[in-house]
Every structure is written in C-alpha cells, then in structure tokens.
Amino acid sequence: AQSVTQLGSHVSVSEGALVLLRCNYSSSVPPYLFWYVQYPNQGLQLLLKYTSAATLVKGINGFEAEFKKSETSFHLTKPSAHMSDAAEYFCAVMFSGGYNKLIFGAGTRLAVHP
Amino acid sequence: ETGVTQSPTHLIKTRGQQVTLRCSSQSGHNTVSWYQQALGQGPQFIFQYYREEENGRGNFPPRFSGLQFPNYSSELNVNALELDDSALYLCASTSSGGARSYEQYFGPGTRLTVT
Numbered sequence: 001a002q003s004v005t006q007l008g009s010h011v012s013v014s015e016g017a018l019v020l021l022r023c024n025y026s027s028s029v030p031p032y033l034f035w036y037v038q039y040p041n042q043g044l045q046l047l048l049k050y051t052s053a054a055t056l057v058k059g060i061n062g063f064e065a066e067f068k069k070s071e072t073s074f075h076l077t078k079p080s081a082h083m084s085d086a087a088e089y090f091c092a093v094m095f096s097g098g099y100n101k102l103i104f105g106a107g108t109r110l111a112v113h114p
Numbered sequence: 115e116t117g118v119t120q121s122p123t124h125l126i127k128t129r130g131q132q133v134t135l136r137c138s139s140q141s142g143h144n145t146v147s148w149y150q151q152a153l154g155q156g157p158q159f160i161f162q163y164y165r166e167e168e169n170g171r172g173n174f175p176p177r178f179s180g181l182q183f184p185n186y187s188s189e190l191n192v193n194a195l196e197l198d199d200s201a202l203y204l205c206a207s208t209s210s211g212g213a214r215s216y217e218q219y220f221g222p223g224t225r226l227t228v229t
Contacts, residue, residue, distance in 0.1 A: 004156075032216050043118070043204055043220040044157070051216055090156050094216055099170030100208070101147065102218060104156030 023091030118221035137205030
C-alpha cells in the first residue's frame with residue numbers, strides 16, 4: 001500500500017534561512033510524487049512534481065525537491081525563506097491504478113519569523 | 115484560463131440533513147476528484163469522475179455520492195450528515211491523457227460545518 005510520512009508537523013525558520021521539509025513515502029512501484037502548498041483558508045497549489053524524469057525537481061517560488069529512491073524520500077528545500085512562505089505544505093504520492101488519486105501526508109506547517 | 119471554482123464557500127448544516135457542493139473544473143479538464151480535509155489533516159480522496167461516471171472511490175460510505183455533468187462540472191452530495199463530516203471539501207480537476215494528466219488543480223474548497 002502507498003503512504004506518505006511527513007516528519008515534523010511544525011517547522012520554524014528565520015527569514016533568510018534554509019527551509020527543509022521532510023517527506024518519506026512507501027510504494028510498491030516507482031511513484032509519482034508531489035508537493036502542494038496551502039495558504040490559510042485556501043485550496044492547494046501545486047509546487048512541484050516528480051514523474052520519473054530528473055531526480056532534482058525545481059518548482060515555483062524557489063522551491064526544489066530531490067527524489068532519492070534508496071532513501072524513499074522526497075524532501076522539499078528552499079535556500080532562503082521569505083515571510084510569504086509561511087503556509088501548510090503537503091507531500092503526496094499518486095496512486096495510479098485505472099484512475100489517479102493523490103495520497104497525502106499529514107502536512108507540515110512552516111512558520112517564518114523575522 | 116479559468117481555474118477550478120467551488121460553491122458555496124461556507125455552509126452550516128444540522129446533523130441528519132443533506133448537502134450538495136458544487137465544482138466547476140478548469141477549462142479543458144475532463145476529470146474531477148473530490149477530497150475531504152478534516153481540520154489539521156491532509157486531504158483524503160473521496161472519489162473521481164471521468165466522462166460522467168465514477169471511476170475510482172476512496173474509503174467513504176455510500177452516503178457520499180457525486181455527479182459529473184457534460185460540461186465536466188461536478189457535484190458532491192452527502193446524505194444523513196454526521197458531526198464528523200465537518201471538513202473542508204476540495205475539488206480537483208485534471209486533463210486525462212498527455213504529459214499533464216498527473217497534475218491535479220484544486221479549487222479553494224467549501225468549508226462544511228455540521229452542528
């Protein structure tokens with residue numbers, strides 16, 4: 001069965017510091033992996049996706065993620081945090097068996113302080 | 115390009131009542147998925163519609179049902195509401211086939227409160 005684990009429900013960083021949000025997955029087949037961001041009282045916005053091409057994936061707003069098969073990880077990083085990055089971040093794996101559904105982690109709330 | 119829209123934004127219902135939530139998919143998208151996001155949790159897949167038929171379902175009881183219309187808009191219906199149905203309901207659309215068939219684009223959600 002496919003599942004996603006996000007380590008750390010809350011992460012706090014200083015403005016300008018490195019952002020690292022952790023995601024590990026379990027899947028019996030090579031997965032498609034996604035990071036979504038959710039701002040308060042809004043829906044989900046796609047940040048980036050891995051679909052078996054380059055293992056280092058660049059997304060919007062300066063975020064990137066690296067797929068590491070040996071570690072079953074897909075951690076999200078940003079070199080320098082901005083106040084506007086404060087939001088909830090969700091890692092997801094796609095189940096693809098006749099239809100596509102996303103299986104989400106529990107989310108990590110990122111706080112950025114001055 | 116018009117994004118995914120949902121209505122209403124907020125809704126308050128009483129236990130036992132029925133509710134209908136609506137979703138208009140992004141232009142050019144023919145597949146709609148619905149997710150339930152309880153407070154403090156990640157979204158959970160309810161079901162997916164393609165060509166007006168349900169083609170996948172998550173672990174939700176039959177009182178959760180849906181429709182997809184010829185213009186690809188969709189409805190989520192929930193009967194016999196329970197307190198635990200209180201959540202943010204998210205609709206996501208995608209275009210089947212092609213390089214972007216794995217990208218799901220989400221609407222802003224409908225916040226349902228059951229009292």
